[in-house]
Structures are given as C-alpha cells and as structure tokens.
Amino acid sequence: MNLEALQERIREAAARKAPLRLRGGGSKDFYGNEPRGELLDTRGYAGIVSYEPTELVVTARCGTLLAELERILGQNGQCLPFEPPHFGPEATLGGCVATGLSGPRRASAGALRDFVLGVKLVDGRGRELAFGGQVMKNVAGYDVARLVAGSLGTLGLIAEVSLKVLPSPACELSLELEVSEAAALERMNLWAGQPLPISATAWHASRLCVRLSGAEPAVRAAAAKIGGTRVEAGQFWEGVREHRHAFFDGPQPLWRVAVPSVCPPLGASGDSLIEWGGALRWLRGAEARALAAKADGHATLFRSQGKRESVFAALDPRVMTLHRRLKAAFDPAGILNPGRLYAEL
C-alpha cells in the first residue's frame, strides 16, 4: 500500500461525508467510545523508514507491528522508553501513537508524547502533512506532532512517526515489600523525591513491587536503600503492562484514574491496582469518576462490556470549544473516527 492510496481513500470519503474508522491491528478496538464508520485498514502501510541507533531516532510507518519495531530496537540495545502496552501481537505503531498510552516506565521515563519527534499525517481532506522532524530539538511551527499523539485518529491518519529512543537499561532488578495502600503511596512519593533509579512501581493487594533500572552500581546502591525482598518480576511487569495480571480479569468495568501522585487512597469500594508512583490508579467499580473529580484527577472507562459512551471525562466547555475548532481545522467533513474520543468531535 502506498500513501497516495490512503490519501485517495480519505478524499473520497470526505467527498461523500462518509465516516471512516481508522484501524491498525485492532488490538485497541476496546478503547474509547464505540468505533463507527467504514473500515480504513492501515496495516498495509508498514515498514521502518529509517533507524540509526546513534541518532537515537526511529522513523516508521503506521502499519508497522509494534512487536517488530521493539524487536529491531532491542537488537541494537535500545527501546521505546515509555513501554507502550500492546494488548495483542497485532498492535501497530499507528494505534500505539493514536491511543497515546504508556506503560510502567511512564513515571520515570516520560509518556509516549514526550518521545514523539515528528509525524506525517493525512488530514481529513486527504492532504499529506509533515510536522516536527527527526531531530531532538525543533521549535519551528506549532507542536502538531505531540497534539496528535493520543487524539485517537480524530485529527488525521498518523501515517508515519519519528520517535526518540533510548538505550535499554544495563541492569534491572525488582524488589517486593508488603505494605498497605497508604504506606505504599507514602513511600513511592518519598522515593520519587530522591535520586533513585526507580523505573516502575506497582501496588496491589498489600504488595508493592519496585523495579530499578540503570547502571549496575546505582541499581545496587538503590536496592540496599529500598529494602524488601528481591524477586524475579519480568512476568509481573509484563502482566501489568499488558493487562494480563489477574487484577485485570473479569467482567466488571475497568477504570483508569489519573491523579496527582500524592493523592491519598481514593477509598474505592472495589479492587484497585496502583502504578506510576501513585499517579495511576486502576479501579474495578462504578464510582471512579466521582472519586477522580474529588482527587483533582480524571477517570477513563478503560474497558467495559456494555455500550461505550462518555468513556473520557467531560471537558470544560471552553476547552471543548477549542477541541471542536481544532477538529474542524484538521477534518472539516468530520469523517475521521467521529465520536471515538468525544461525541462532539
């Protein structure tokens, strides 16, 4: 598949005002409001365009399998530092950037959007547009590349992305401590204020798991400071990242609640799992949105079995006005993943 074919498909749909549902491997079909529209499959537009390890930049097309991309980076001792969840072997790079999700390392390394250097976009008129670039520092023009990260395909088809990559950590080990939720939050925030190489934290059912990554001497010194029991936790972190951990099983709605990390226990009635040093709280239960609002955060209905609407927290009306105007600028016919993020977009 070439880019012109994708552009033509969008131009033609725009002329008919026919909604398009942009989709890569479909591993994140569950995420966001109900997808609708004619299918536009991006998997055919695949491949790594350029990768030079010493530049710390990789550029690849949207249909590239995320697993394949990470394998090639791994061969060169590098990684996507934000540890994006795949949610299935079919996950593509395009879907990864469109959903904007980050994994366990987010609190220490940064979010997906922090690593986006540039995008090639096909907008709602079928125009090919390039923003950002392949260099670390670039302030020419508005930062549209970061804007489209996490926009769920509502602003354009993300055809190609350049990402900053980093060396994989030389040394990694995990520790486990038995503590209450309140004590875990206290400790995670305390540690985050110290120069410790903590690369992930997760608390569930009175167990706090801490991963240290970096140069061996630093990891060893930090392990002595943190204490607890050393554990083999590769599978555990994979389970948290990919939602294969038992906490994520079952039919109850799964809420993703983002809050300031120092926020005390939310007091949810159901089960919860905490990541990102306290800033990400996964809840199984119905009252998440009210709890999030009280905590100065926001809640997303991440997975549910019922009809999906109002998945994302409501926006301030003035901020929604800006969203609507931006949507109209990128996609005047309103055909790209309409409603997937908000009914108004």
Added chain:
Amino acid sequence: MGQAVPLTKPPAASRQSEVARALREFLPARAVLFDEEDTRPYECDGLTAYRQLPMVVALPETEEQVRRILEACAAMKVPVVPRGAGTGLSGGALPPGDGVLLSMAKFMRVLRVDARARTAVVQPGVRNAAISEAAAPLGLYYAPDPSSQIACTIGGNVAENSGGVHCLKYGLTVHNVLRLRGFTASGEAVELGSQAPDAPGYDLLALAIGSEGMLVVVTEVTVKLLPKPQCAKVVMASFDDVEKAGQAVADVIAAGIIPAGLEMMDRPATHAVEQFVGAGYDLDAAAILLCESDGTPEEVEDEIGRMRAVLARAGATRMSVSRDEAERLRFWSGRKAAFPAAGRISPDYYCMDGTIPRKRLGEVLKFIGAMEKKYGLRCPNVFHAGDGNLHPLILFDANDADQLHRTELFAAEVLEKCVEVGGTITGEHGVGVEKINQMCVQFRPDELELFLAVKRAFDPAMLLNPGKAVPTLARCAEYGRMRVRGGRLPHPELPRF
C-alpha cells in the same frame, strides 16, 4: 534579520489615547505606559536588530487585569503581544506599533513549592533560575537551563519551549511543565494539562508550549521538579579534527550512554572564550567536547570511566576530568560565556539555532566554513552536540550596512542547509520574526495553512502576537523560497514577485 517584517506605521495619537484610556478604566496609571520615554525599553527583545515602539505598554498584576486587558483589546481589535524578560533571540516579543505590549513582569511570585509532590506553581514572570533557587532547600530543581536562565522567565520558556545544555537527558520545557493557566485572546480562562500525569482530550498543553505567545497568555505555570543529582563530573576532551569530535559524540551514544550534557566548541569559539573567562580550554585543539555525567557517586564514577574509554578510542588527544565542583563549573563557564565572549571580540554577533541529525555535523561545519570564505565573515561554532543543536555565531559590525547584509545572507544559507540535511531552522530560540522566511523553506503551503488554522482555533480575530512564527502563503510567495517537491512549485496559482 533585517527588515523581514514590515514595521507598522506609528498609530494616530487619537487611537493611542483611546486605547490607553480604555485600559486606565481598570488599571492604575502606572500600569499603562504610552510616553515614548516609558515605552522605549520595550522596543525590542534579545534580537535587537528589530525595534519598534509599542503603541501602549500594559503591566497587569492580577489574572483579572489580564482578562480585562484581553477583552478590551479584543473589543477594540487591538493586537496584543505578551512579553516576559525580553531575552528571546528571535523577536517573538517584538512589540506591535499599533497594539499593546503586555508585560508579565509583575507576575513574579513563586506561589507554592510542594516537596512531596515535586512540583512548583509559579507566576510566568518568575525567572527560570529562581525556580531552582526556591526548590534548592528541598533538594529539588527545575531541569531546563537555557543559557539566559538568570534573566529569562518561565513564561517566556513556555512560549519558546526553551531547552538548555541538559536536554538530551532531562528534556525541554514541554517535558517539564505539567499545567498552564491562562487566557485565550478573547479573554476566556483556560487550564491546560493537570497535576495528574495527563488530562483528558487533546494534548493542548503540548500545543501551547512553544507556540510563541500566539495561542494563550499564560498566567500560572506548574512545573515538575527533580531530585538534585548527588554529584556531577565533566570530561573535557580535545580533538585535532572537528569531524573526529563529531564521530566521538555518536560513539558515546552508540555505547549506550546518555550524558547529562554533551557540548562541542570549535577552535575559534574556545579562543574567543578563553581570553574572556580563562576556563582552561586546550587552545591547540580543533574542537573540544564537554561530556557530563550526573547521579550517585558510584554511578558517576562508572559512567565517567566508560565515557573516557569511548572518547580515547575516538581519538581524543587530551582529556581531563573535573576534580571538584569548582573545576566542573569552570569547565562549563567557557561554554556558558560563549555568547558574551563573541560580543567582546566583535562589535556584533548573530547567533543561529539550527538543529541537524548529528551524523551530518561534519558536512554542515564544512559548509559553514565555506560560507565564512564566501561572505568574508568569521563564524565560531558552539554546539549542543548531544541533541544536534548548532549555535554558529556570525561576527559582524552592524554599523557596516554591507556586513549586516552579508550576515543575513550567510545565516539564511546556513538555516536552509539545516533543512536540507533533514534538520530544522530552530532548535530552541523560536521563529519569531527572525526566521519567518525560512518557515517557507521548512514547511509546505498546506502545512503552513494548517498552522494558521490552529492559530484561528484559539484566536479567530488573529490579535495575539500576530505576524510571528507562521508566515502567510502570500509572504512565502514573495520570499520565493517555497519548497519544491516533485519538480512542481506548490500553489502555482499564487502570484510571485
């Protein structure tokens, strides 16, 4: 540089008094300036080649005053240009001759430093370095450190997405700001981002950062603070060839090392600064690298060892490691003083800000060398080598009109070369008025049109910092440098001059 922007005619006195009167209704007299002696200090920012007197200067102290200024200006259709400390190097705060220069200088309070949450909430007029000073007793600091950090404000940093010498490891402003409060051009209050790790909807926080004061007027900034590394050391390495030094940079990264700072200076640059600060640089070297490691003492010891080994293999002719904090600061003092040093050896200097893929460094430096000969002007180079950001400094005398003209042509050629090798015209200084013509080279008409549409989404009346950063298509047609792809000139329907 030069007359890139058609300067607006001085306003009619009646218009000036009408606008001043409208602002005086809710601002104290001392906060509304319009006499020439009072407005003169605001005629330019750090890019002094462009000057223009603002019609009126407003100095609000409260968010409510900012809102009312914006509402009043929107009602009168008066352009508004926000300004921090005025240290910007691209003319982003060049005032409007027919509008209001909105100085945020009185918003200078650090509102909260929260040690446990590792955040600070500050007003936009707080100096960059003052944030780290306020956080220092708690063992925390604010990471982005532009070289103007003792003077520049966080509001200006947000507008420009400022970097510094530690961005490869610690990121730019966009990576270190969590939340902004402010107003759109029409005076609507908005809050972008949050204290949580993200906010619902589009990432308007990322869009606003680096938007050169064209999308929102920021009145409050929440920044992330980091624990101060326990220790830092820097290796200074000499090379007898600039390209070898460039290759050494790639080798360090290939070895899996992300230095806290990685800077290069060529011989003309080290000679310029050495007589100015006495940093102890090797004046025989064709180029020197400063490669810093920070972290725990164990970590730094380990990393410095690995850096030394890589640099030695890459052909370093001399190496020294800072023995103590005083020596580390002395090694850096030369780099940080590069701009003032250029100002000492030449009546004027012009600093460029292109970014390139690191592997093209040798080629670009050769090109700059050729341009020195072509235009008969000297050009020392300092370089944020870790992130590919070049700061060539063209030395000239502004009193010589021909030198100024040659400097402009020299700079334009270098920036266009940066685009040609896959880089960008500006890494951290912004487009402002200075590089607006080169935007026509870096972007195609459809892309520029989308930027203008983004601008209109926030500011339909186009009143906030108008005419900066994003050129109109007509302007690009006039400049005659639109990118030609596939042999076809884009927008053949546009008239060309």
